[in-house]
Amino acid sequence: MAETAPVTGDFMPTTPLQAAAAKPKTDIFSSEGFLKLLATQISSQNPLEPMKDTEFVAQMASFSQLEQTTNMASDIKALTMSGQLSQGAALIGKSVTYQPANGDPAVTGVVQSLTVGSANKSMNLIVNGVSVDVSQVTGIAQ
Numbered sequence: 001m002a003e004t005a006p007v008t009g010d011f012m013p014t015t016p017l018q019a020a021a022a023k024p025k026t027d028i029f030s031s032e033g034f035l036k037l038l039a040t041q042i043s044s045q046n047p048l049e050p051m052k053d054t055e056f057v058a059q060m061a062s063f064s065q066l067e068q069t070t071n072m073a074s075d076i077k078a079l080t081m082s083g084q085l086s087q088g089a090a091l092i093g094k095s096v097t098y099q100p101a102n103g104d105p106a107v108t109g110v111v112q113s114l115t116v117g118s119a120n121k122s123m124n125l126i127v128n129g130v131s132v133d134v135s136q137v138t139g140i141a142q
Contacts (some may be wrong), residue, residue: 034063056117057132079115084123086116088134098125098132106138 038059045051097108109128116123124131 002075025128031063081123084134085114085116088123090123091140095141096125096127096132096137097141098127098136099138101133108141115138 025094038056041051091111092113093111095108095110097106107127107130109130111125111127112129113126114123115126115131123134125134125137126132
């Protein structure tokens with residue numbers, strides 16, 4: 001009888017449900033997800049009662065509208081951030097007063113630079129070496 005080599009490493013049994021959950025999921029609201037869904041729908045349809053072409057056109061129009069709306073939302077976010085950066089850049093070199101988050105008395109200092117937070121969600125001013133959220137600013141002077 002032939003000898004078998006020993007198995008080494010961790011043994012991690014999985015059920016079919018766990019294996020399916022481990023596979024990367026496709027976002028059905030993306031272009032790729034929609035096309036996969038459409039291809040599945042076409043290949044799974046009843047050959048005796050095929051889907052009408054008008055239904056495909058309606059689905060494509062709906063998807064196109066969704067994609068344009070998503071792109072427009074992204075463009076609006078970029079435009080908003082651009083406006084905030086312009087306003088923040090105008091503050092560089094100016095004296096601002098801000099209320100610290102910890103409740104200490106208001107602080108006045110000169111804006112040295114600005115930073116944009118993760119995922120372009122927030123903008124902070126650097127005032128005398130301290131990062132200050134724009135919402136904390138209570139006054140601006142020359």
